[in-house]
Amino acid sequence: MGIMxxxxxxxxxxxxxxxxxxxxxxxxxxxxRAGDGPYGFTASAVCSVSDTPATLLACINRTSSCFPAFETxxxxxxxxxAPGHVALSNLFGGKTPMAERFATGGWVEGNTGAPVLEDALxxxxxxxxxxxxxxxxxxxxxxxxRVNVAESQEALLYCAKRYVTIGSTS
Numbered sequence: 001m002g003i004m005x006x007x008x009x010x011x012x013x014x015x016x017x018x019x020x021x022x023x024x025x026x027x028x029x030x031x032x033r034a035g036d037g038p039y040g041f042t043a044s045a046v047c048s049v050s051d052t053p054a055t056l057l058a059c060i061n062r063t064s065s066c067f068p069a070f071e072t073x074x075x076x077x078x079x080x081x082a083p084g085h086v087a088l089s090n091l092f093g094g095k096t097p098m099a100e101r102f103a104t105g106g107w108v109e110g111n112t113g114a115p116v117l118e119d120a121l122x123x124x125x126x127x128x129x130x131x132x133x134x135x136x137x138x139x140x141x142x143x144x145x146r147v148n149v150a151e152s153q154e155a156l157l158y159c160a161k162r163y164v165t166i167g168s169t170s
Contacts, residue, residue, distance in 0.1 A: 024159030031115040032073040039069035042093035054144035075112035079120040083165040
């Protein structure tokens with residue numbers, strides 16, 4: 001059987017977004033520090049890339065107000081949220097000024113200088129090793145330098161345009 005010549009159209013943005021809303025994902029706040037202070041945004045587009053070396057990726061919209069800070073950052077931190085962090089997720093996902101975002105929650109400076117959420121389910125402090133622009137977003141690849149894991153095993157997920165809790169503390 002030979003290779004058939006097919007031409008396919010890309011699905012419309014809204015159809016894609018509707019489909020992706022069914023793809024449940026962990027809720028994260030990705031942070032960095034610039035000369036004028038901390039920056040962070042809520043993201044569900046985070047995943048493992050490799051365990052050797054330990055690497056993950058996070059995606060940021062290039063029109064985001066905090067994109068310039070991430071564009072020049074050497075380090076960033078992915079803070080995976082627990083069920084009690086819904087308000088924090090919404091705060092970092094909106095148009096709230098950066099100083100107000102970090103006034104809520106227990107933030108400490110990580111080893112890399114990036115803000116770490118003290119009670120995150122898990123935090124991954126990363127060094128940016130590569131980045132790639134695709135469509136409206138930049139994909140940040142980070143070599144994981146430090147992992148902070150909480151005792152709780154309950155995670156905050158986002159699926160079908162709502163927050164969902166999964167896991168247990170036992």
